[in-house]
Amino acid sequence: MGRLNVELCGIPLDNPVIPASGTFGYGWEFHELYDLNILGTFSFKGTTREPRFGNPTPRIAEAPSGMLNAVGLQNPGVEKVIAEELPRLKTHFHKQVMANVSGFSVEEFAETCALLDKEPQVGWLEVNISCPNVHGGGMSFGTDPKAAAAVTKAVKKVTRKPVILKLSPNVMDITEIARAVESEGADGVSLINTLMGMRIDLKSRRPVLKNRTGGLSGPAVFPVALRMVWDVAGAVKIPVIGMGGVSTAEDVIEMMLAGATAVEVGAQNLRDPFAAKTIIEELPGVMDRLGIENLREIIGGAR
Amino acid sequence: MKQGIFTVLQNRPLTADVWEMRLGGDTDAITAPGQFVNITVPGLFLRRPISVCDCEEGELTLVYKVVGKGTDALSRLTEGEELDLLTGLGNGYDLMAAGENPLLLGGGVGVPPLYWLAKKLTNAGKQVSVVLGFNRREEVFCEEAFRALGAKVAVTTVDGSYGTRGFVTDALPRDYTSVYTCGPLPMLKAVYKATRGPAFFSFEERMGCGFGACMGCTQRTKEGYKRICKDGPVLRREEILWED
Numbered sequence: 001m002g003r004l005n006v007e008l009c010g011i012p013l014d015n016p017v018i019p020a021s022g023t024f025g026y027g028w029e030f031h032e033l034y035d036l037n038i039l040g041t042f043s044f045k046g047t048t049r050e051p052r053f054g055n056p057t058p059r060i061a062e063a064p065s066g067m068l069n070a071v072g073l074q075n076p077g078v079e080k081v082i083a084e085e086l087p088r089l090k091t092h093f094h095k096q097v098m099a100n101v102s103g104f105s106v107e108e109f110a111e112t113c114a115l116l117d118k119e120p121q122v123g124w125l126e127v128n129i130s131c132p133n134v135h136g137g138g139m140s141f142g143t144d145p146k147a148a149a150a151v152t153k154a155v156k157k158v159t160r161k162p163v164i165l166k167l168s169p170n171v172m173d174i175t176e177i178a179r180a181v182e183s184e185g186a187d188g189v190s191l192i193n194t195l196m197g198m199r200i201d202l203k204s205r206r207p208v209l210k211n212r213t214g215g216l217s218g219p220a221v222f223p224v225a226l227r228m229v230w231d232v233a234g235a236v237k238i239p240v241i242g243m244g245g246v247s248t249a250e251d252v253i254e255m256m257l258a259g260a261t262a263v264e265v266g267a268q269n270l271r272d273p274f275a276a277k278t279i280i281e282e283l284p285g286v287m288d289r290l291g292i293e294n295l296r297e298i299i300g301g302a303r
Numbered sequence: 304m305k306q307g308i309f310t311v312l313q314n315r316p317l318t319a320d321v322w323e324m325r326l327g328g329d330t331d332a333i334t335a336p337g338q339f340v341n342i343t344v345p346g347l348f349l350r351r352p353i354s355v356c357d358c359e360e361g362e363l364t365l366v367y368k369v370v371g372k373g374t375d376a377l378s379r380l381t382e383g384e385e386l387d388l389l390t391g392l393g394n395g396y397d398l399m400a401a402g403e404n405p406l407l408l409g410g411g412v413g414v415p416p417l418y419w420l421a422k423k424l425t426n427a428g429k430q431v432s433v434v435l436g437f438n439r440r441e442e443v444f445c446e447e448a449f450r451a452l453g454a455k456v457a458v459t460t461v462d463g464s465y466g467t468r469g470f471v472t473d474a475l476p477r478d479y480t481s482v483y484t485c486g487p488l489p490m491l492k493a494v495y496k497a498t499r500g501p502a503f504f505s506f507e508e509r510m511g512c513g514f515g516a517c518m519g520c521t522q523r524t525k526e527g528y529k530r531i532c533k534d535g536p537v538l539r540r541e542e543i544l545w546e547d
Contacts (some may be wrong), residue, residue, distance in 0.1 A: 053528060057522070059509060273512070
């Protein structure tokens with residue numbers, strides 16, 4: 001095994017770097033820039049059973065050391081993803097992809113996951129119970145331990161692929177949600193999704209985002225995310241994927257020291273389309289400098 | 304799309320709040336007028352998309368209006384400073400449908416992308432008509448530059464302090480073979496109604512990435528959802544679906 005290899009829920013990864021859902025589309029835009037096969041994997045755009053436009057624009061705003069988004073799960077729907085996006089992805093990505101799934105009812109989560117379960121290209125199901133930008137679904141499943149457990153249970157019934165629950169930071173105690181999904185058989189958890197925020201335009205005196213609120217991401221949230229990864233890694237036995245403001249190879253190592261088995265990179269991909277590639281290329285040098293032989297040995301190493 | 308480091312060659316005000324910046328760097332990815340670049344601005348997270356006003360081998364001209372922190376920071380850059388740009392973004396205008404008498408309609412800070420377009424069209428031997436719309440005399444820019452290309456230029460101002468009083472739609476020539484436009488949304492709607500034939504509209508929207516990944520700038524069209532950054536910013540008349 002190489003220095004960067006890790007294993008995520010039984011599936012080997014060449015490295016722990018995973019572009020996060022919503023910042024990487026279905027891979028195509030980045031495939032035009034670099035060979036996607038250098039990635040550990042990537043988590044594709046949050047997919048729902050039905051096609052969605054998402055929220056009205058403007059749905060992007062600047063924030064101090066970060067950004068707000070209120071995209072609201074725009075996606076072509078799971079059937080089109082399977083019929084068009086996965087075949088197109090197959091022509092240039094030869095690893096298993098992480099399928100990010102969202103929904104508005106327990107049944108919808110299960111139906112979408114059941115369809116993706118049949119796809120050999122899909123390695124993991126990342127079940128997004130934490131989108132802050134949709135109404136009557138999304139985050140409401142991730143802020144109530146009972147609802148989070150119910151989604152987990154329903155999804156586990158329809159798939160044998162590893163199920164990773166993506167958790168919301170917009171809760172009193174994220175470890176409570178993590179334990180609830182673990183108790184229903186979740187194979188892993190990923191965190192954090194974005195933190196709910198807003199901005200007001202001083203000239204128009206109106207919220208910048210048409211949706212009023214949006215999710216905060218970027219370097220601003222890194223310390224918050226790291227703290228939550230630390231807490232969750234101490235509360236559950238299943239693997240934790242750390243994310244939230246990761247921008248550099250050093251950030252990846254910091255997340256892993258807190259207990260992350262793999263690390264997702266989100267907003268930084270939007271600012272720097274080569275961010276994930278650069279992080280992977282810089283990891284060995286940073287590891288040399290820090291005296292790290294291989295990444296597996298540092299998971300939870302600061303605990 | 305390409306990422307590259309550009310050097311500021313010149314940065315100067317054209318009016319009270321409109322600036323022209325000339326940049327040196329690799330312009331290979333910039334293939335059509337109406338495309339834009341996305342600029343990393345020191346101190347800010349998101350890049351700022353700015354349309355290409357003119358482009359020649361190794362040199363790029365941007366004309367931008369200071370409207371917020373990002374463009375304010377741009378206006379403070381001086382000769383020799385370096386900027387990280389994503390270039391060659393967006394579809395750009397389709398020149399093939401121009402015909403012999405293209406009509407270019409620009410409103411305010413929507414004027415700049417029409418300059419390189421006018422240059423390409425006049426170089427191709429087209430009889431180009433341009434109508435530039437501003438609020439008042441003090442805000443007029445680029446008029447002489449368009450004249451120097453040999454285009455027939457009319458200017459409108461809302462308060463009538465210069466040129467024809469009113470909007471660009473108040474100074475339309477009778478005959479034209481195609482329409483190319485860029486400006487504020489109400490102007491685009493008015494142009495849509497007041498003109499006929501092949502027409503190309505450049506839209507503006509707040510963007511996350513600028514290269515099609517984040518879905519931040521999507522708009523509904525008659526031909527499905529279009530990302531303004533990647534499938535646009537130029538939409539054809541036939542595909543536009545006006546909302547509200």
